[in-house]
Amino acid sequence: MSTVTTQRVGRKRKQRKLLINELREREDLSEQAIDEFLAQHQAPLVEGAKCTFLFRGEVDEVWVKHRIVNQPQRVAMKRIPGFSLWWVVIELPEGSRVDYHLETRVGEHHSDFNDPLNPNLASSPLGSSSVAQAAGYTTPEWTQHDPQCRQGELHTIEFYSKALRRNTTSRVYLPARYRKTSTYPLLVVHDGDDYINHSAMRTVLDNLIHRLDMAETVVVFSNPGDRIREYPNYAAHARHITTELIPYVAERVPLIDRADARALMGASFGAVASFSVAYRNPEMFGSLILQSGSFVFTDIGNDHKGGPAFNPVVKFMNRYREKPTKVADNIYMSCGVYEELIVPNRSMVPVFEGAGMTVRYVEARDGHSWENWRDRLQDGLSWIYPGPQRFVYE
Amino acid sequence: MYMSAEPRITLLGPQRKPNLDEVVRELGMTGPIATINAGWQDREVDDTLLDSMLSGRSRNLGLWRRMQEIWDNDPEFTQADRDRRRTMVEMQELYLRGLDHATRALADIRDHVPRREWVRDSALKHAERVVRDLDTRHIDQVTRVYADFWERTAPHERPAIARARAEVAQQLADVEAVVMTGGDIRVLLNSLHLFNITPILANKPIIAWGAGAMALTERVVLFNDRATHGPTLAEVYAEGLGLVKNAVALPSARDRLNMSEKTRMATIARRFAPAQCLLLDAGAHVSVCDQGLIPAGSPILGADGAPTTSESLAAA
Structure with a gap:
């Protein structure tokens, strides 16, 4: 990534001026003209690889604070002299999605907030961010509601977990053509309600199953209590999943009782939780979907820079890396290249493969967000539980 | 009425833009026609369009529904x-x-x-x-x-199955022809076997496409180059009913196969020889001869991997 604030001159091929430069060079520029400009265009302005970030307001300084690893995290905006509009052009590769905030300074006071001129938001376990969608990015159509598609059912199950010593609430997804006389593979999803609400997973399941991309599957969306305690390799959580939640569902829904028909899934700490549950029960699950796993480890020393929440993760990952074992047959891994977690994720691929597991690893020009995880669902779900496409002939 | 000199089995391309009504008209069929669309599974009952193509003369055998009832009761x-x-x-x-x-x-x-x-x-x-x-x-x-x-x-000794078989046979007894649609080949084959329909089909004119056409052949071959994770291997799945001989039915071949990969297509053609790989794309209309052989001029995959037409009867 690079940043530019001016147009290059003297090129052989004439390029169209950026909208921001046309605006700046207007002789009749006024606050009213800026109002009209902003009413006509949504920020950031995407023109080829160049994204123009905008801010309107009376402040002393403004920065774009993006979350792209190994790049300057704060990019200063410039003010059009005499006017209230600030701007900066950042080049973004085709198809990218970049999470960002804006930071302003007024005197000594700093504020950090989502871009008020951009309605696009990305959600993550850390909260929401504005998101810049570079040229070429399109929301996959299979994440959108399809009126032709039959919808599965979502049922809420609540019970007291002796393992976790708290009440638990999960949702059970039954595919549209669910029949008690059939048997189904099972997928247990960590941070279930977030996957439903921020990754459109119910819609995605309906669509993928309807289009024969994915096998008819029973999906259990489980939810954490104290996520920071329960998800990084917590024995009680593993017991809850394997001795309480899955048996509870299996008593009520016809499941295929085999490891290759059981899978775990999660993102960020949820990926660590999925991995650790499989690690503690190595014969139980055939497949894992691990998205942007928080697989932080240290090879030298103990300074992992992740804060106290990562201490149990690092301890667990270091122990696993010392003696890798097979925890499932197949692992689907995905990670955004703009995430800090890209390095540990890449590092784990050969470790998992070396332990005898089949790994499908996918990277995207994206960040640590539910939308990134949503966009990889088709690839991951149809890989672990392929649909019956090969059996259906019109 | 249908004339016995006409082809007994007619294989069509996919019916997304249906021409079934024209085919039925050309064959001079005017009586009731049994439909087998068990491959559609729970959408088996959604046969309004199919029935209209048959001028309201269809008789849906409901094999999928019957199969569910047997599973529920036995x-x-x-x-x-x-x-x-x-x-x-x-x-x-x-x-x-x-x-x-x-x-x-x-x-x-x-x-x-x-x-x-x-x-x-x-x-x-x-x-x-x-x-x-x-x-x-x-x-x-x-x-x-x-x-x-x-x-x-021993399905014939099981009352529920024996009863259902008798009902299906009765429904088939006085129909002029049978139409078999596409759908899930596994489900279609299972239902055809469960209700022991092969002996009856052997004496009825049949119009079939998609999975229905595959089920009529001797050997069902699965194929899909457009799968989410790339081309799958062409794989034999099961024996079909064997009413169409020396042919491997490839419905929607141009959609499902990457025909530009000539070497791979040639390998497929050689692999299943002497059976000919029959290309049942949109608009295809193959009138199978009395002996169950595909006639000269049928669209097939050539030995060089390119689409061509068969030169003579695909004899054993």
Whole structure:
């Protein structure tokens, strides 16, 4: 990534001026003209690889604070002299999605907030961010509601977990053509309600199953209590999943009782939780979907820079890396290249493969967000539980 | 009325833009026509368009619904059938693993730059024979599993199945023809076997497409180059009803196969020879001859991997 604030001159091929430069060079520029400009265009302005970030307001300084690893995290905006509009052009590769905030300074006071001129938001376990969608990015159509598609059912199950010593609430997804006389593979999803609400997973399941991309599957969306305690390799959580939640569902829904028909899934700490549950029960699950796993480890020393929440993760990952074992047959891994977690994720691929597991690893020009995880669902779900496409002939 | 001199089996391309009504008219069929659309599964009842194409003369045999009723009412049979299907799934998986290795070896040998061409050609022939052997052994094993299943479960002695078979036979008795649609080939084949329809179909004019056309052949071959994760291997699945002989039905071939990969297409054509790979694309209309053979001029996959037409009857 690079940043530019001016147009290059003297090129052989004439390029169209950026909208921001046309605006700046207007002789009749006024606050009213800026109002009209902003009413006509949504920020950031995407023109080829160049994204123009905008801010309107009376402040002393403004920065774009993006979350792209190994790049300057704060990019200063410039003010059009005499006017209230600030701007900066950042080049973004085709198809990218970049999470960002804006930071302003007024005197000594700093504020950090989502871009008020951009309605696009990305959600993550850390909260929401504005998101810049570079040229070429399109929301996959299979994440959108399809009126032709039959919808599965979502049922809420609540019970007291002796393992976790708290009440638990999960949702059970039954595919549209669910029949008690059939048997189904099972997928247990960590941070279930977030996957439903921020990754459109119910819609995605309906669509993928309807289009024969994915096998008819029973999906259990489980939810954490104290996520920071329960998800990084917590024995009680593993017991809850394997001795309480899955048996509870299996008593009520016809499941295929085999490891290759059981899978775990999660993102960020949820990926660590999925991995650790499989690690503690190595014969139980055939497949894992691990998205942007928080697989932080240290090879030298103990300074992992992740804060106290990562201490149990690092301890667990270091122990696993010392003696890798097979925890499932197949692992689907995905990670955004703009995430800090890209390095540990890449590092784990050969470790998992070396332990005898089949790994499908996918990277995207994206960040640590539910939308990134949503966009990889088709690839991951149809890989672990392929649909019956090969059996259906019109 | 339908004239006996007309072709008994007519194979069509996919009916997304249906021409079934024209075909029925051309064949001079005016009486009731049985429909088998069990491959549509729970959408079996959604046959309004199909019925309109047949001028309201359709008689849906409801095989999928009947199969569900049997599964609901005969737990012992249901469990045995489930075991049989699981066995076949595992067999198919293991066959595919072997096939994957053999196919990759075949491609590896083909890519080898020969020092003596005859040496490479000989190795290629051996590797192709290994693939064909895998196919043959697999289909034999699948057939044995089916046979063992029918012997153990004795469906004709089970009241629910015997009753359903009799009802289906009665419905078929006075129809002029049978139409078999596309859908899930596994479900379609299972329902055809469960209700023992083959002997009746052997004497009825049939119009079929998609999975229906595949089910009529001797050997059902699965294929899909447009899968989410890339092309899948062409794989033999099971024996069909064997009413169409010496042909492998490839419905929507141009949509489902990457026909530009001539070398791979040629390998498919050679692999299933002497059977001819019948291309049933949109608009296809193949009138199968009395002996169950496809006629000259039928669209097939040529030995060079390019689409062509058959020159003469595909005799055994």
